[in-house]
Amino acid sequence: MFESLQDRLGSIFQGLTGRGALSEKDVSAALREVRRALIEADVSLEVVRGFIERVREKAVGVDVLKSVKPGQMVVKIVHDELVETLGADAETIDLNAPAPVVIMMVGLQGSGKTTTTGKIAKRLTDRDRKKVLMASLDTRRPAAQEQLKQLGEQTGVATLPIIEGQDPVAIANRAVQAGRLGGHDVVILDTAGRTHIDEPLMVEMADIRKSASPHEVLLVADSLTGQDAVNLARSFDERVGITGLVLTRMDGDGRGGAALSMRAVTGKPIKLIGTGEKMDALEEFHPKRIADRILGMGDIVSLVEKAAENIDQEKAEAMARKMASGKFDLNDLADQLRQMQKMGGMGGLMGMMPGMGKMKDQMAAAGMDDRMFGRQLAIISSMTPHERAHPDVLKHSRKKRIAAGSGTNAAEINKLLKMHRQMADMMKSMKGKRGGGMMGKLFG
């Protein structure tokens, strides 16, 4: 298997324990390894180069989260950039056109066009209740039209009757016509490939496209395609014009670099992936999964994500320590409110804390709901640091000033102060009782 990037980065950064912002040196060292990982994953050199530069610009100066190493931080940035480049939003086949919507499949021989035609047809039929017609335009391989016919029989999808001697453009026209007359929602044109890109293939595809005016032109490519991926995608896009990509053989152990190459070079979305020979082995494209696979290291990414969560957790722990000490001022309350907002409001944190259920009920009874967190935070941020640390000083004139500053009123401020007092009292009464043990369990 592949030497994990984590191991390699681990040795690079062993000596580095410094925290703070990522330096040029940190980033360069990590990116050298990332570069190797991308190339090993079969991302084409041209794409790697541009990608690495973008990451470099983004990474230098970024703060390193406590508890992760600089290299791990870089990897997280690389991962996010990969997801972004692969296309963060899932896109599927677009059927938003007058029927019959024509989908044209293009690609090299053996890439999986015919198989994918069958898979898409089956899915549209079974899942989307579409009436689909498939037509093989592959007149080069004697058995090709027969292969699609059999897939049609197997999946229960109609195929265009075979007429010997017609050229691909004539078959395409006949298919569109049959689709129209037969009331089909979708017509899928399965074209012929070549073992490599050549002029006659490009001319044939361009002619079919011109004549059949497909709404979607999907380039079907083997995910194991290496450095050729860029040339392949660029040629088909420039000469035929594609609307999306389908990557097949994602069930193999290739690392999916072709996905990144082709997406980067064409800017066209990866719409589906093939994950096996069976007719139902068709899946939506998930950029994150491919990014993990390209880097071969989902573990680091989740580690850094956890570290980001840990920041919140560390805050919660600090809060717990404070609570255990019985000290709880308005700064602490503000932290608490923010935390609650993040954790899904009232239900979240309070519900999880033993003994807090009652408090939650009280808050609800006092007419407080999740929308109030924002206003409460506004009130606290309109206070001076001294006021936050010593709420006792908050008399009439100060409250007036705070109300004006936060767009609230004295009653709301009083309500907040009352809540704070109750919480602070509760913290005090909890002190020493179940104290650290409970909090430890809660936040540990």
Ligand code: GDP
């Ligand atoms: P075409 O020449 O582009 O039409 O390619 P075919 O559809 O005939 O597929 C060529 C071979 O690849 C067949 O044996 C398929 O079963 C196989 N194939 C296609 N898609 C996949 C896939 O996603 N995973 C795997 N493992 N095999 C696939």
Ligand code: MG
């Ligand atoms: Mg075929």
